[in-house]
Amino acid sequence: MGIRGSCAVIGYGETQFAKLKDSAGRTNYSEQCLAAKAAIADAGIDKDEIDGLISIVPLDQKSSWTMDLSEYLQLNVKFMDNMYFGGASGNAAILYSAAAIQAGLCSTVLLVGGSVLDTSMVYEFGMEDSIPFEHDFDTIYGPMIDNSAYALIKQRYMYEFGARQEQFAKVVQNARYHAARFPNALLKKEVHVEDVLASRMICDPLHLFEIVMPCTGACALILTSAERARELANPPVYLLGGGQAIDRGMWHPAYGRSGSLTTSPVREAARQAYAMAGLGIKDMDFLQLYDCYTITVVISLEDVGCCENGKGAEFVEKTDLTYNGELPVNTDGGQLGRGQSYGGGHFVHAVEAVRQLMGRAGDLQVPDARFGLVNGNGGSMANECTLIFGNEVPKGGVL
Amino acid sequence: MTAEGKPVPDILPDTREYWEAASRGELLVQTCCSCGSKQYFPRLLCHRCLSEDLGWTKSSGMGTVYSYTVIHQAAHQTFAPDVPYVYAIIELDEGVRMISNVVNTDVSKVHIGMKVKVFFHRLSDTISIPRFEPVQQADTE
Numbered sequence: 046m047g048i049r050g051s052c053a054v055i056g057y058g059e060t061q062f063a064k065l066k067d068s069a070g071r072t073n074y075s076e077q078c079l080a081a082k083a084a085i086a087d088a089g090i091d092k093d094e095i096d097g098l099i100s101i102v103p104l105d106q107k108s109s110w111t112m113d114l115s116e117y118l119q120l121n122v123k124f125m126d127n128m129y130f131g132g133a134s135g136n137a138a139i140l141y142s143a144a145a146i147q148a149g150l151c152s153t154v155l156l157v158g159g160s161v162l163d164t165s166m167v168y169e170f171g172m173e174d175s176i177p178f179e180h181d182f183d184t185i186y187g188p189m190i191d192n193s194a195y196a197l198i199k200q201r202y203m204y205e206f207g208a209r210q211e212q213f214a215k216v217v218q219n220a221r222y223h224a225a226r227f228p229n230a231l232l233k234k235e236v237h238v239e240d241v242l243a244s245r246m247i248c249d250p251l252h253l254f255e256i257v258m259p260c261t262g263a264c265a266l267i268l269t270s271a272e273r274a275r276e277l278a279n280p281p282v283y284l285l286g287g288g289q290a291i292d293r294g295m296w297h298p299a300y301g302r303s304g305s306l307t308t309s310p311v312r313e314a315a316r317q318a319y320a321m322a323g324l325g326i327k328d329m330d331f332l333q334l335y336d337c338y339t340i341t342v343v344i345s346l347e348d349v350g351c352c353e354n355g356k357g358a359e360f361v362e363k364t365d366l367t368y369n370g371e372l373p374v375n376t377d378g379g380q381l382g383r384g385q386s387y388g389g390g391h392f393v394h395a396v397e398a399v400r401q402l403m404g405r406a407g408d409l410q411v412p413d414a415r416f417g418l419v420n421g422n423g424g425s426m427a428n429e430c431t432l433i434f435g436n437e438v439p440k441g442g443v444l
Numbered sequence: 445m446t447a448e449g450k451p452v453p454d455i456l457p458d459t460r461e462y463w464e465a466a467s468r469g470e471l472l473v474q475t476c477c478s479c480g481s482k483q484y485f486p487r488l489l490c491h492r493c494l495s496e497d498l499g500w501t502k503s504s505g506m507g508t509v510y511s512y513t514v515i516h517q518a519a520h521q522t523f524a525p526d527v528p529y530v531y532a533i534i535e536l537d538e539g540v541r542m543i544s545n546v547v548n549t550d551v552s553k554v555h556i557g558m559k560v561k562v563f564f565h566r567l568s569d570t571i572s573i574p575r576f577e578p579v580q581q582a583d584t585e
Binding site: 177178181182187189190192197198200204246247249298306 | 445450452453484485515518520523529533543575
């Protein structure tokens with residue numbers, strides 16, 4: 046038996062997403078502990094049932110963070126890991142936890158990420174914490190950290206395929222449509238294509254509204270065996286498939302971006318996830334796609350199979366991506382609408398998938414949602430981890 | 445671009461020859477003596493075959509803009525006087541890509557496919573940084 050259907054998410058929790066100026070009294074500990082507490086309560090289990098822990102190390106914490114957190118929460122765990130490879134870490138943490146549960150290393154894993162962080166801190170870490178070759182072959186040329194890395198991708202994409210700015214702007218319009226209706230979103234004001242185009246050019250061709258706003262917040266999930274999940278009050282949300290892929294030349298710009306800028310490892314990660322689940326893009330009732338920038342969503346849509354390479358921007362333009370549209374995407378507003386919590390953002394898309402599949406998305410509920418895809422992206426489209434969840438385990442498929 | 449206070453590369457064992465060449469006005473591309481593979485930036489071993497037997501190819505200094513961004517808001521205060529400036533991927537004629545800046549031109553004129561050539565921006569007696577500028581008509585004739 047493989048991972049498919051062997052584990053399920055039984056609960057989730059979030060803290061309030063907030064700007065740094067509104068984060069007085071909050072710390073990396075308060076974020077991760079309170080999200081964890083909420084997830085444990087939501088799952089309806091005793092804290093002592095948790096015997097596994099994976100946490101996303103906040104940018105300004107030491108690599109011992111997960112051990113520190115385990116002790117702070119007084120957990121007795123026999124499976125533990127730090128995750129520190131960007132936005133794909135959350136999904137990978139879920140996938141690795143499922144493998145550990147399935148292998149008998151542990152039974153119930155708490156997955157948590159979140160921190161207190163703002164833009165200036167991101168830049169500070171990016172510029173001053175860089176590793177030697179990054180400093181010597183990239184930082185000296187004045188990058189705007191992630192903004193410039195994704196701007197290079199978007200510029201090349203527009204050149205190769207003739208994609209237009211208003212097509213990218215539709216990604217933001219969709220995100221903010223959902224965020225305006227989602228209780229725990231930072232950016233509550235709806236914006237339209239023309240507003241995005243009128244927003245300040247930060248890192249041409251990326252406008253301000255196409256770039257996530259770093260914020261305070263945390264998300265947590267609890268994963269356990271399918272058998273245990275069926276004993277609990279929440280409807281189990283089964284992990285049906287997962288896959289991970291890493292590009293050799295896309296992480297540090299210092300390497301000069303040796304790979305293609307316009308296709309991504311999402312293609313391979315999604316292929317693995319579909320194969321494991323025995324499902325395809327047509328079976329997906331929604332997609333929760335890592336959305337640090339508009340270009341990330343456009344390329345991810347292509348690479349999860351919505352359309353061929355180069356047609357993603359046009360697909361966005363022509364498709365209703367709202368929760369009750371043709372293909373619901375980022376139904377809580379995603380990070381472009383909710384703000385990007387470092388660490389919380391690693392799990393935010395999985396949490397929304399679970400919320401939808403438990404039927405708890407309220408005004409933003411995707412009708413009759415059964416299966417959904419979640420993509421996590423890290424390292425400027427270098428690391429990708431795709432998961433497929435369902436509120437049932439379909440018969441057949443590849444086991 | 446100004447040099448004032450900007451990050452300066454550290455000369456490390458793997459990169460010493462590269463920076464010494466840059467200081468003389470030469471752009472070197474590390475080349476594997478076993479498999480012939482070229483790589484940027486210089487490393488301890490070949491990224492393709494893991495050979496430690498590495499040599500150097502002197503680049504013509506000519507290249508093409510593979511992608512670029514015009515940065516309007518500097519992430520680091522020392523680049524603030526330079527905005528808007530161009531941060532780009534340059535594909536050298538030798539085949540490797542590197543990050544650099546395209547300068548000495550109106551930022552609105554920079555485009556993908558633009559032919560550029562290296563020049564060396566001297567920061568100190570020992571450090572010169574390769575940056576790029578548009579190829580003028582006279583350079584290609």
